[in-house]
Amino acid sequence: MGKRIVVAIDGPAGAGKSTVARRLAEKLDILYIDSGAMYRAVAYWAAQTGVALDDMHRLEQLAAEARIEFSDGSSRVLLNGVEITDAIRTGEMASAASKVAAVPGVRRALVQRQREMSESASVVMEGRDIGTVVFPDADVKIFLDASRETRAMRRVIDLEAQGQAVAENDVVREIAERDTRDTTRSESPLVQAPDAVYVDTSGHSIDEVEAMLLKIVRERTSNGRELQR
Numbered sequence: 001m002g003k004r005i006v007v008a009i010d011g012p013a014g015a016g017k018s019t020v021a022r023r024l025a026e027k028l029d030i031l032y033i034d035s036g037a038m039y040r041a042v043a044y045w046a047a048q049t050g051v052a053l054d055d056m057h058r059l060e061q062l063a064a065e066a067r068i069e070f071s072d073g074s075s076r077v078l079l080n081g082v083e084i085t086d087a088i089r090t091g092e093m094a095s096a097a098s099k100v101a102a103v104p105g106v107r108r109a110l111v112q113r114q115r116e117m118s119e120s121a122s123v124v125m126e127g128r129d130i131g132t133v134v135f136p137d138a139d140v141k142i143f144l145d146a147s148r149e150t151r152a153m154r155r156v157i158d159l160e161a162q163g164q165a166v167a168e169n170d171v172v173r174e175i176a177e178r179d180t181r182d183t184t185r186s187e188s189p190l191v192q193a194p195d196a197v198y199v200d201t202s203g204h205s206i207d208e209v210e211a212m213l214l215k216i217v218r219e220r221t222s223n224g225r226e227l228q229r
């Protein structure tokens with residue numbers, strides 16, 4: 001059996017992490033985990049049960065009790081057995097997730113789950129703190145970034161593709177607010193790990209970014225041939 005590898009991909013909203021991480025995992029034929037979906041799931045449950053986003057104690061309880069499952073390579077997300085894939089992809093849930101993610105107890109519960117999920121399998125995991133906190137010893141760390149305009153434009157295209165009407169100004173503001181909250185919170189703020197490879201995806205197609213990342217992974221994992229699945 002080959003070596004288990006962990007590929008950690010971090011970066012701000014709209015840098016292209018989900019699309020590229022999913023494709024990379026498919027190419028390497030290993031597990032893909034979208035950690036942001038877990039924070040969104042807790043935010044969604046809070047909204048459903050009327051828990052306020054500043055009630056740290058109840059939010060921590062929800063995070064500890066939430067049964068979050070992924071299927072079909074993380075393309076479907078289930079919360080306590082109910083599919084919430086589309087429901088968590090709104091701008092409202094993005095903002096709520098960013099608030100929930102600033103609660104230390106929520107992070108503790110979800111980080112533990114993230115480590116458990118990849119205990120025995122190779123994984124590509126993306127988020128904000130994967131290379132710094134969840135897997136500080138990850139074999140490969142990538143910090144994916146793009147200009148704010150590029151990120152906002154991608155978000156608009158994504159939301160429109162899901163049939164959601166969006167005003168560009170609102171998306172720009174939402175991204176700016178999330179950037180500030182995610183990078184300035186005291187618990188596990190979004191920051192590039194010193195040993196992460198910085199990749200700016202502005203002006204590059206998904207295929208190009210995928211090729212760049214595949215090259216980085218292969219260089220660091222003996223050509224990717226001996227991965228434990």
Ligand code: DC
Nearest residue numbers: 035036037039097098101127128129
């Ligand atoms: O990646 P995303 O947009 O689905 O993430 C939603 C929010 O969750 C994001 O604004 C910050 C938070 N998050 C986090 O704090 N840590 C992670 N590992 C992943 C997401």
